[in-house]
Amino acid sequence: MIDHNITDVGVLDKSMAIISTCEASPRMAADIAETLDLSVPTVHRLARALVTHGLLVREPTGAFRLGARFISFGLGQIARGPLRTLAEATGEACQLWVPRGSNRLCLVSEAMPQELHVELREGTQLPLADGGTAARVIEGERSDSSWVLTVSERTAGLTSISAPVETKDELVGAVCIVAPVARVTSDLGELYGTRLLVAASAIERAVNPA
The missing domain is CATH 3.30.450.40 (GAF domain)
Structure with missing residues (x-):
């Protein structure tokens, strides 16, 4: 399993890993989950919060990409x-x-x-x-x-x-x-x-x- 614990703030580390995964191109939640060894519900929960803060955008296809x-x-x-x-x-x-x-x-x-x-x-x-x-x-x-x-x-x-x-x-x-x-x-x-x-x-x- 990928170690996301870069700091001692696990939620932040996972959130930044999701952002990094979407940096090159839009990614679906299932794809992000597989890449990072996270559960799909965890990816959805964190990605929705990142969308709220403008760090990610969810496209009509459902894929996430970097936000404004x-x-x-x-x-x-x-x-x-x-x-x-x-x-x-x-x-x-x-x-x-x-x-x-x-x-x-x-x-x-x-x-x-x-x-x-x-x-x-x-x-x-x-x-x-x-x-x-x-x-x-x-x-x-x-x-x-x-x-x-x-x-x-x-x-x-x-x-x-x-x-x-x-x-x-x-x-x-x-x-x-x-x-x-x-x-x-x-x-x-x-x-x-x-x-x-x-x-x-x-x-x-x-x-x-x-």
């Missing part, structure tokens, strides 16, 4: 430049949000030094259920314009617009612009929608090299 969490490890560095460019072009706060279970995590935050501005610290987590534009995009909402816009919904006096960042297989995050309503002469889509999509596209190209 691995992409997001480098996503912040990739997104920093496009978000900074977006913030400088718009003069508003720009963020990249990524899914974390029932929450969303602010992975990158770029704010301009204006007296009246919106700023959220990197590492902030907010519930997906709060209805913000990034939350709506992460949960799959789309519009004909490819972005989601709100005005004074999650927070009175603020307006925001978000667009998805996707790999070839799945959504990995949402780019967001947030501004005080008092400074916006028309809706953010009219003002900055194209710039938002350009930033999202730049991040996607870096994540999905040709």
